[in-house]
Amino acid sequence: MFTGNLTKRSTLYRTRVTQSMAIQLSTLLSQTEESGNLPEAKKILGSAAALKVWPTPSSFLGRAKIVGIIGGASVLSTLIFLEKLVWWSTKNGGESVPFIVCSDPDTSRKLQLHSSPHSGKDGTHLKDCTIIENLRRKISLLELSGARCIVMPCHVSHVWHDEVSKGCSVSFLNVGDSVAREIKEAKHKPLEAGSNVRIGVLALERILMAGFYQEKLQNQGFEVVLPDRPTMEHIIIPAVEALKKKDMEGARNLLRIAVQLLLVRAVNVVILASDEFHGLLPHNDPLLKKCIDPMDALARSTILWARTNDKVHKQT
Secondary structure, X not given: OEEEEEOOXXXXXXXXXXXXXXXXXXXXXXXXXXXXXXXXXXXHHHHXXXXXXXXXXXXXXXXXXXXXXXXXXXXXXXXXXXHHHHHHHHOOOOOOOOEEEEOOHHHHHHHHHHOOOOOOOOOOOOOOHHHHHHHHHHHHHHHHOOOOEEEOOOOOHHHHHHHXXXXXXXXXXXXHHHHHHHHHHOOOOOOOOOOOOEEEEEOOHHHHHHOHHHHHHHHOOOEEEOOOHHHHHHHHHHHHHHHHOOOHHHHHHHHHHHHHHHHOOOOOEEEXXXXXXXXXXXXXXXXXXXXXXXXHHHHHHHHHHHHHHHHHHHHO
């Protein structure tokens, strides 16, 4: 388990190691190297050189706005989410959101199996009892450690959000709610007369079959547009396979095609609901202006929860 807090003038990390769970810095470094050395992860890992062990983190755990973060299929994605959480909450000189991270290789491996391009095609294993129990144990551990809000910065983990959130005694944010709310607040106008605002969702089979993004968006009154079967088989899946073969240009071109195919169907924006898609398009690519990273919305919702909770705590 890894806990952290950052102020504008100093960086402070606190760690606790148990027999069942630990995040080893060497493991993070090696996994980041294997994933392609993304700049975002380098920033976080660079600051981790200041790791300190504290025997009694009681002052940290006594705070009312601590966020518990459950790592998902990708350690790198968890690190990128942490960077967003810290950077956005401190960019105006304030204090970052205090957090506790709970992650382990066993859960990551199981989630990776469910996030493969061909996983979920037949609709089986949508209720994996092993993963559900594993995630529930992590929630209990985070609650006991002082977390007052739980987040899972992982698309695949959200397949079981409803199941694992049952019985949770603290706030449990949902990435689908977060992104749907932000799109609603953007006040988009329909691109075709007589239709609702259309939102495209690009994801692998498992995420689309779970349907949580579609449900949350439809609850806000949006029409959801998904890639058709030929697009999935000849563009989305080949893009992920190209990425695994380190063919970045091939994966990038296929992603561009997939986004454009949704845009020609009069969608206002496209949600990129897969870790594989992020970072593929260069920052100056015009298509990025039409794309949304749901984890950005989840990070902003987390910061909003912490600030709102902190105000209430100070008033009482």
